[in-house]
Amino acid sequence: MNDSYEDRIRRTVQHAAASTSVPVGLAERLLAGARSDESVRPLHTDRARTTGRRVRGWWPLLGAAAVLALAVALTWVSVHRGRNQPAHPTPTPSSVPVSPIRGPVPAGFRGVDLSFADASHGWALGTTQCTSVAGNQCATVIRTSDGGHTWGLVASPPAAVNSAPICRTSSANPPACVGHVAFVDDHVGYLWSDSSVYLTVDGGGTWSAQPGGALRLVIARGVVVRQMREPCGECGTVHYQVAPVGSNAWRELAVPNRTDIESELFAGRDAFYLVESPFSNAVLNLTTGQIVSRKASGSVDQLTLYRSTDAARTWERMTTVPLPYIVNGLSAALDDSLLFVRYDAPQSPIGMSTSTDGGRTFGPYRDFPRPNLALPTVRAISADRTLAIFPAVSGVGNHNTTALSYLSTDAGRTWHLVQRENGVDSVTEVGMGFSSVTNGFRLAADQRSAWLTTDGGQTWIRHAF
Amino acid sequence: MASDEAFAAFMRANSASLFRTAFLLTGARASAEDLLQETLTRLYPKWDVVSRADSPIAYVRRSLTNAFISSGRRKQIGTLSRWERPDGWDRAGDEDPEDEVANRELVWQLLGALPRRQRAAVVMRYFHGMPDDEIASNLGCRAVTVRSLVSRAVAGMRAGSGAQPDTNGRREHSR
Numbered sequence: 001m002n003d004s005y006e007d008r009i010r011r012t013v014q015h016a017a018a019s020t021s022v023p024v025g026l027a028e029r030l031l032a033g034a035r036s037d038e039s040v041r042p043l044h045t046d047r048a049r050t051t052g053r054r055v056r057g058w059w060p061l062l063g064a065a066a067v068l069a070l071a072v073a074l075t076w077v078s079v080h081r082g083r084n085q086p087a088h089p090t091p092t093p094s095s096v097p098v099s100p101i102r103g104p105v106p107a108g109f110r111g112v113d114l115s116f117a118d119a120s121h122g123w124a125l126g127t128t129q130c131t132s133v134a135g136n137q138c139a140t141v142i143r144t145s146d147g148g149h150t151w152g153l154v155a156s157p158p159a160a161v162n163s164a165p166i167c168r169t170s171s172a173n174p175p176a177c178v179g180h181v182a183f184v185d186d187h188v189g190y191l192w193s194d195s196s197v198y199l200t201v202d203g204g205g206t207w208s209a210q211p212g213g214a215l216r217l218v219i220a221r222g223v224v225v226r227q228m229r230e231p232c233g234e235c236g237t238v239h240y241q242v243a244p245v246g247s248n249a250w251r252e253l254a255v256p257n258r259t260d261i262e263s264e265l266f267a268g269r270d271a272f273y274l275v276e277s278p279f280s281n282a283v284l285n286l287t288t289g290q291i292v293s294r295k296a297s298g299s300v301d302q303l304t305l306y307r308s309t310d311a312a313r314t315w316e317r318m319t320t321v322p323l324p325y326i327v328n329g330l331s332a333a334l335d336d337s338l339l340f341v342r343y344d345a346p347q348s349p350i351g352m353s354t355s356t357d358g359g360r361t362f363g364p365y366r367d368f369p370r371p372n373l374a375l376p377t378v379r380a381i382s383a384d385r386t387l388a389i390f391p392a393v394s395g396v397g398n399h400n401t402t403a404l405s406y407l408s409t410d411a412g413r414t415w416h417l418v419q420r421e422n423g424v425d426s427v428t429e430v431g432m433g434f435s436s437v438t439n440g441f442r443l444a445a446d447q448r449s450a451w452l453t454t455d456g457g458q459t460w461i462r463h464a465f
Numbered sequence: 466m467a468s469d470e471a472f473a474a475f476m477r478a479n480s481a482s483l484f485r486t487a488f489l490l491t492g493a494r495a496s497a498e499d500l501l502q503e504t505l506t507r508l509y510p511k512w513d514v515v516s517r518a519d520s521p522i523a524y525v526r527r528s529l530t531n532a533f534i535s536s537g538r539r540k541q542i543g544t545l546s547r548w549e550r551p552d553g554w555d556r557a558g559d560e561d562p563e564d565e566v567a568n569r570e571l572v573w574q575l576l577g578a579l580p581r582r583q584r585a586a587v588v589m590r591y592f593h594g595m596p597d598d599e600i601a602s603n604l605g606c607r608a609v610t611v612r613s614l615v616s617r618a619v620a621g622m623r624a625g626s627g628a629q630p631d632t633n634g635r636r637e638h639s640r
Binding site for chain 2: 005009010013014015016017019020023026027029030033034119120121185438454
């Protein structure tokens with residue numbers, strides 16, 4: 001056919017649009033959804049989407065009684081919204097303009113954590129030399145809005161970064177410290193450490209200190225859940241708080257697990273997970289493969305997984321796994337599949353299995369590649385796609401390690417090496433993640449750049465800060 | 466409430482068109498409806514502002530596109546896993562030659578594999594027929610960026626289909 005490829009695209013999209021039938025009753029459903037949401041405006045939650053899902057999910061039941069059933073559905077939605085999402089006084093983040101960039105990335109900036117809300121919008125928490133904070137290592141936040149091509153400075157709270165010596169030693173007048181960053185969208189984000197939490201609703205233009213800190217802070221279904229320990233060293237019990245995303249209305253959260261140990265807390269797309277394990281405090285030496293665990297007094301040799309799919313209001317016990325082997329990690333992918341990583345002994349095969357039913361059952365055990373005796377840092381991307389990064393010692397001294405990244409796209413059946421990064425000090429999960437199945441990020445070893453992928457981890461491109 | 470009535474009238478007149486746009490962006494009817502619902506839920510409280518815009522439909526379309534591009538990890542997963550053919554896809558194409566149907570299927574799937582901003586630019590260019598400056602306004606970027614997005618999208622899709630570069634001398638971003 002003597003036409004351009006553009007013409008093919010034009011014909012295809014126009015054909016697709018023309019051949020797409022519009023759902024019956026769409027306008028009325030959309031109207032009802034918008035009106036019913038007005039009484040409890042969302043705070044960048046996925047409630048607006050769930051409206052459509054709930055109503056659409058009932059659509060087959062409507063049949064000839066569409067009008068009556070729709071009224072019932074809307075009543076149901078309205079009632080459940082009101083109960084599930086308590087009102088709070090924080091301004092709607094979407095109504096707040098995103099703050100402008102304040103200037104170029106400071107000289108000497110070194111990233112310590114990285115977060116991307118989507119393919120374009122990313123933030124790096126790092127440190128720069130300063131005189132305004134005790135220890136002279138100021139927490140500094142930079143932002144990109146074009147997928148990492150350009151970065152600029154935004155505001156930072158008056159805090160040091162966790163890596164600063166003053167944050168790791170006793171001090172008469174310790175500064176606030178932060179070590180992690182997570183953004184939900186282009187407006188709402190958090191900085192936190194075990195002693196401090198800061199919230200922004202304008203993309204990093206202003207930060208408000210939240211009471212307390214966070215051992216872990218995870219986000220799903222429009223709420224943020226944090227795990228906390230009272231500031232009394234190891235003596236305090238662990239407790240949990242929840243708040244709507246972007247809100248400072250924290251409230252205590254009832255959880256089913258023990259509170260004398262730090263359970264793993266993580267989230268997938270729509271669910272929160274708690275893993276109660278005596279090995280939660282395990283310390284892994286990724287170079288040698290040795291594990292040092294601090295088995296909590298009175299703990300049992302099993303792993304218990306709990307899941308919440310209603311924004312942490314109720315929890316369901318999903319499974320209890322006996323522990324003849326050592327758990328290296330249990331994490332959720334973006335599609336809410338779960339990845340269970342285990343190994344039996346430092347020199348035996350490392351394996352993974354996947355659950356696609358929220359952790360009730362797990363699939364067959366698949367071996368990881370084993371380029372050396374080191375243990376990998378593993379990132380679940382989806383039920384089929386997993387990234388495993390192995391440290392390989394290549395010399396002596398600091399930054400003597402090469403990170404070998406292996407990707408599997410078939411649930412662990414086969415693996416292939418996708419990236420090799422030299423000069424690494426250590427491989428950790430900090431600064432690594434995926435905002436979608438295709439878009440991933442990882443803080444580079446030099447701490448002055450980010451590795452980004454837009455093809456699900458197949459290829460990685462370095463973007464300098 | 467006057468703005469509510471105006472909103473309702475607007476929706477009844479334009480929901481079909483907006484749904485088709487959302488479907489081209491998300492590639493799935495369910496996701497399209499979700500995206501549309503999310504967009505309209507956000508716009509409803511300020512409908513008096515929207516209705517005073519020079520072109521309310523353009524305002525809503527811009528919001529729809531931005532919601533699609535900036536939506537977070539959750540929806541992106543759903544979109545990727547559910548790129549589907551329109552329900553009337555085969556019926557409407559019966560009169561086309563077989564190779565045209567095959568090409569169309571491939572182009573449709575390649576469209577679904579594009580990054581979001583590129584896909585949005587392609588939809589605005591080839592479905593709505595927008596000029597570059599209008600697409601740029603919608604995407605919040607410069608016209609030269611639009612040309613780059615479209616050019617990369619077309620090149621990527623062409624490479625994915627195994628088609629040869631155009632030889633008739635036309636630029637891909639000739640608008």
